[in-house]
Amino acid sequence: MMLSYTEENYLKALFKICSQCEGKPEAGTNEMAAYLGVKPATATDMFKKLKEKGLVDYERYGKISLTEIGKNNALIILRKHRLWETFLYQKLDFSWDEVHEVAEQLEHIQSEKLVSKLEDFLGYPEFDPHGDPIPKANGDMPPTVKMILSDLKIGESCRVVAVKDTSVVFLQYLKRLGISIGTKITVIEKVSFDGSLQVSIDDQEARNVSVKFADSLFVAK
């Protein structure tokens, strides 16, 4: 079945929203509309259409969620997105914060052969430049059990494995702090007043990072 550019974006958005919140693999109309930058009325119409096509489960005034077919389609798009990001980063020397925008366009190119050839060319990467796993051609994706920086106790060290927030502002901030995949971070102190952390990046002098920041970095001990 052929999906339009827009339909693909709705599926992808739904997948992203659903995979973030554990217990609730579904999204509301306003939530989706806000995420996609359209009005709720627009989203409602699209929900009906996607339901017709068997890609989502949805009832009037209810939540929306992906069917198995819808999920599979979303994974294929995510796969393309992440492979292209890897290409841009590894081969074309794009920086961390630049890859997303262009990959948003490239992910919609229709050619199975292109994707598999690209994957081969990149050497079957497991993760994209942000540390997110790349789904396989069959839709398989390693379930990533992720720990965030906030989970660490005082005195513990870790390595950055991925970013939770992929906004340009965040990625540029990371670049300014000299943080990328693999960077070592040690928690020196937790400030009880506002929950912020004193951390040492690559064993440099300590600096303070906000809760929001510590919640946005995936790490491994």
Add this chain to the structure above:
Amino acid sequence: MMLSYTEENYLKALFKICSQCEGKPEAGTNEMAAYLGVKPATATDMFKKLKEKGLVDYERYGKISLTEIGKNNALIILRKHRLWETFLYQKLDFSWDEVHEVAEQLEHIQSEKLVSKLEDFLGYPEFDPHGDPIPKANGDMPPTVKMILSDLKIGESCRVVAVKDTSVVFLQYLKRLGISIGTKITVIEKVSFDGSLQVSIDDQEARNVSVKFADSLFVAK
């Protein structure tokens, strides 16, 4: 100025048609519509729109041609198309006849940085896999003075430098004959009955090729 996918395709089509016929750098409505696979009425509407945007010269019931701005836009699209074809062929191991279709999609990706990085990655190629020149970022393109196989006299030899016809059937036929860029061809005889040629490909045993075939291959002595 932002161009839609469709507008880009009209400009590209117009450029192709115009650059083929020497004396007449303009196209008719039916001609364009047929080329693009739409109805003439649709083309008329688009002509008005493109004129509004200053991309074409056009008057009711008249021919259509590119303005300087329109031509520049067309060249940028052609540049992207040919760089992507080169990428697919050189890096992803696509065959001659497969590159076009995917490049038709890739050429519409909007990112100047992507194009220049890609060009750099490919080592600033001058020609695409079909032997066609790749426009530079500023729109410059080497004026290709091309000779076709039909131009050769009996006994003369040449090397294939490009294909005039990029249809899949033709490219696959070339593949079957073992012809690609650089292949040596010698004209053994011209059959006066139908204008067909007896040729030797890479000094192999002679075989007959049609006028249409000989008109579709660009060669150099």
Add this chain to the structure above:
DNA sequence: TAATTAAGTTAGATTAATCTAACAAATAAA
């Protein structure tokens, strides 16, 4: 539980790209 607020839907309009059918202009032929 009744009232208020938040969330979601419907109806009607808009824009881009397309179509068909009917019409008009330009060109070619008799």
Add this chain to the structure above:
DNA sequence: TTTATTTGTTAGATTAATCTAACTTAATTA
């Protein structure tokens, strides 16, 4: 030079994706 043919245009409709404004349902709270 009048007619026939080709070429091109206009008008009106359609589809996909979007909007605004008005309305409905669900959830919250007093």
